[in-house]
Amino acid sequence: MTIRKITEYPNEVLGKTGEPVTKFDAELEALTSDMFDTMYDAEGVGLAAQQIGLSLRLFVMDCEGVKLVAANPEIVSTAGEQSGQEGCLSIGKVPAVLTRAEKVTIRAQDLKGEWFEREAEGYAGRCFLHETDHCNGTLFIDHLPKMRREMVIKRFKKEKKWG
Numbered sequence: 001m002t003i004r005k006i007t008e009y010p011n012e013v014l015g016k017t018g019e020p021v022t023k024f025d026a027e028l029e030a031l032t033s034d035m036f037d038t039m040y041d042a043e044g045v046g047l048a049a050q051q052i053g054l055s056l057r058l059f060v061m062d063c064e065g066v067k068l069v070a071a072n073p074e075i076v077s078t079a080g081e082q083s084g085q086e087g088c089l090s091i092g093k094v095p096a097v098l099t100r101a102e103k104v105t106i107r108a109q110d111l112k113g114e115w116f117e118r119e120a121e122g123y124a125g126r127c128f129l130h131e132t133d134h135c136n137g138t139l140f141i142d143h144l145p146k147m148r149r150e151m152v153i154k155r156f157k158k159e160k161k162w163g
């Protein structure tokens with residue numbers, strides 16, 4: 001069990017599009033195992049490679065019964081709308097309300113390199129969008145209006161200083 005250090009805002013890796021995952025080997029399996037350990041330790045529901053400092057299109061999640069590894073994820077379709085709180089382990093879990101699609105289908109490769117499609121609703125659907133965004137160098141605060149984005153960053157910086 002290896003818990004990796006979580007990369008935090010404003011580290012530049014969080015703003016870069018990840019490289020595609022091309023090798024589906026024991027190394028990738030070990031990496032995703034570390035990612036799950038790191039995510040559970042931080043009490044998160046999803047973790048992208050960017051969040052442990054790697055510029056790779058890869059994430060793991062375990063959210064409302066949807067547990068998976070997604071390499072090279074793409075959003076296939078979205079439907080509906082949900083409004084709810086969202087936070088990010090890389091920004092100290094400071095929450096902000098963000099409207100997202102309610103139902104989301106992703107297409108990605110598993111640990112063996114097999115492509116699969118998976119649909120999720122509600123919080124798990126939100127997680128698909130949040131983690132796929134990470135793989136593309138986008139943070140959830142990038143979707144917020146400027147003032148609310150600055151509020152999240154301000155609170156995060158304040159908590160860091162106190163921590």
Ligand SMILES: [Zn+2]
Nearest residue numbers: 087088089090
């Ligand atoms: Zn995040």
